[in-house]
Amino acid sequence: MPNYYSSRLKREKSRSRRRQIILIIIALLIMGGAITGYIGYRMIYKPNVWLNGQSAAAFNIKSGSTWEDVKQMLYKNGTIIHRESFERLAGIMKYPDHIKSGHYILKEGMSNKQIITKLRSKQQDPVKLVFNNIRVKEELAGHISEQLETDSVSLLRLLNDADYLKKFGFTTDNIISMFIPNTYEVYWDIAPEKFMEKMHKEYLAFWTDKRKARLTEIRLTELEAITMASIVEKETNQNDKKPDVAGVYMNRLHDGWLLQADPTLVYALGDFSIKRVLNVYKTIDSPYNTYKYFGLPPGPICLPSISSIDAVLNFRQHQYMYFCAREDFSGYHNFAVTMNEHLLNAAKYQQALNQKGIMK
Numbered sequence: 435m436p437n438y439y440s441s442r443l444k445r446e447k448s449r450s451r452r453r454q455i456i457l458i459i460i461a462l463l464i465m466g467g468a469i470t471g472y473i474g475y476r477m478i479y480k481p482n483v484w485l486n487g488q489s490a491a492a493f494n495i496k497s498g499s500t501w502e503d504v505k506q507m508l509y510k511n512g513t514i515i516h517r518e519s520f521e522r523l524a525g526i527m528k529y530p531d532h533i534k535s536g537h538y539i540l541k542e543g544m545s546n547k548q549i550i551t552k553l554r555s556k557q558q559d560p561v562k563l564v565f566n567n568i569r570v571k572e573e574l575a576g577h578i579s580e581q582l583e584t585d586s587v588s589l590l591r592l593l594n595d596a597d598y599l600k601k602f603g604f605t606t607d608n609i610i611s612m613f614i615p616n617t618y619e620v621y622w623d624i625a626p627e628k629f630m631e632k633m634h635k636e637y638l639a640f641w642t643d644k645r646k647a648r649l650t651e652i653r654l655t656e657l658e659a660i661t662m663a664s665i666v667e668k669e670t671n672q673n674d675k676k677p678d679v680a681g682v683y684m685n686r687l688h689d690g691w692l693l694q695a696d697p698t699l700v701y702a703l704g705d706f707s708i709k710r711v712l713n714v715y716k717t718i719d720s721p722y723n724t725y726k727y728f729g730l731p732p733g734p735i736c737l738p739s740i741s742s743i744d745a746v747l748n749f750r751q752h753q754y755m756y757f758c759a760r761e762d763f764s765g766y767h768n769f770a771v772t773m774n775e776h777l778l779n780a781a782k783y784q785q786a787l788n789q790k791g792i793m794k
Contacts, residue, residue, distance in 0.1 A: 481543040482515050490541045492559070494622055496583060501530035504553070513540065520546050529554045535583070537561050537622030561622045566615040568737040569706060574610055583623045592626055602634045604657075608733035611660040612637045615737050640740075648747040652684065657733075662687075663742040664734035668697035669757075672765045676745030679767065682757050684749045691755070693724040701735035709792050761786035 485491050493507055505521070514520050523546045524530060536558030540549060551557070563581050568574045571593045572586075579586035592598055596606050604612055612633055620632060641656055649659060662683060669679045686693055696711040702720035716725040721732050754769040756776035761783050768783075770776040 480516075480519075480545060482520060482546050483540050483542055483544040483549065484512060484515050485540070485542045486511070488542065490539050492537060492539050494537050494583070495533065495535050495553070497535040497623060499533055499535065501533060504533060514549075520549070523547065524550050527551075527554060534558075535623045558621055558623070560619040563618045563620050564616075565613065566737065566739060568610065568613075568615075569701070569735065571610060574613060574737070578629075582620065582629070584626045584629060588626045589629070592630055602630070605733070608657050608661070610737055611657050611734055613737055614640045614743075615739050645744075645747060652747065652749070653688075654746070658730055659746050660738060660743060661730045661734045663738035663746045664736045665693070665695045665697055666745055667736055667738040667742040668700075669695070670765055670767065673741045673745070675766055676742055677748060677750040678752065678754070678769060679757060680742075680746045680749035681752050682754050682769070684746075685753075685755055687729070689755075690728070692726075692728055693730070695724045698722045698724045698731055698735055701731075710787055758783050763790075 491513065495504060495507070501524075505517075508514050508520075509517060527547075527550050529550050532554050534553065534556035536556055537560070538552060538557075539559040540552075544552075561581060563578070565574065565577050568577060571590060575586040575590040575593060578584070578589060593609050594606055599605060599609050602609075602612060614637060616636070618632070618636060620629065624632070646656075649656060652659075654662065662680065665683060666676050666680050670676060683693055683695065685691075699711055699715045699718065699722075700706060700708045702718055702722035703715060708715075716723070719726070721727060722735065724731060752769075753771050756770040756773065756779075757767040758770075758776060758779040760766050760768055763786070768779040770779055
């Protein structure tokens with residue numbers, strides 16, 4: 435009997451130990467799974483973007499960038515909190531082999547998975563492109579290249595390619611007419627050719643049926659209206675008076691007068707610091723010298739604002755044939771029907787220039 439109970443006790447102890455071992459193994463597996471799950475969660479889903487109080491921040495990844503370039507950009511200001519988990523998941527998702535250029539906005543609290551998915555699948559965010567107060571093609575190309583990846587040299591090459599511009603219906607003299615000053619959404623890494631196509635579509639969209647109908651009524655083409663608007667743009671920055679200024683030039687144009695627009699002389703001379711147009715400037719031999727050549731110049735002398743274009747389309751009908759800047763330098767003008775009236779207005783303005791010491 436003693437041997438029986440002793441043997442039974444040993445078996446029970448053995449079973450108990452096995453149960454304990456199994457329970458320990460199960461506990462370790464659960465603990466290991468929990469740890470692995472937490473590590474996986476932290477690597478994939480846990481917020482891993484810090485923007486120092488900002489809700490979002492933009493990053494530009496240039497064409498041809500490497501994985502090291504991307505890491506350097508993201509790590510520069512401490513944007514990625516846990517770098518090791520970020521790099522581990524990036525490797526699993528094979529992002530280092532699929533770097534995509536573009537403009538990307540990262541938001542506070544984004545996870546590694548959200549970041550990498552966005553970058554790897556090129557879910558870039560468009561940029562708001564703005565251009566205005568532009569006079570020449572070089573300035574236009576430079577201003578655009580400051581906001582997009584494309585370089586000014588590549589863009590300027592297209593703006594000066596006569597054969598290429600024919601597809602859009604423009605020449606090298608009037609191509610800036612295609613760029614209507616506004617705010618546009620484009621992708622930061624858009625190719626120069628695609629950008630030109632985008633601007634052409636925006637140009638076509640600008641010329642609505644209503645605007646085209648006005649062109650027919652005032653007997654101007656789209657390009658002529660923009661060239662006229664560019665002169666108006668440089669004559670005044672007062673939107674409420676632009677239709678009056680446009681009316682003077684339309685009167686001169688339709689009556690066969692020389693336009694005699696001072697801003698075209700400044701453009702012809704290429705010296706945009708000129709504040710006082712001297713008589714000697716009027717002798718320059720340039721197709722942009724409207725004191726010497728009849729009609730509109732070959733192209734716009736700047737990128738006119740939409741307000742100036744619409745001012746030409748809806749110019750104010752009046753009898754004025756002359757205008758001169760007011761002597762108070764307010765940006766407004768004194769208008770006149772006769773030359774004698776105009777000479778009196780001009781004398782007051784010339785005197786004001788003299789008093790301010792503006793000689794050129």
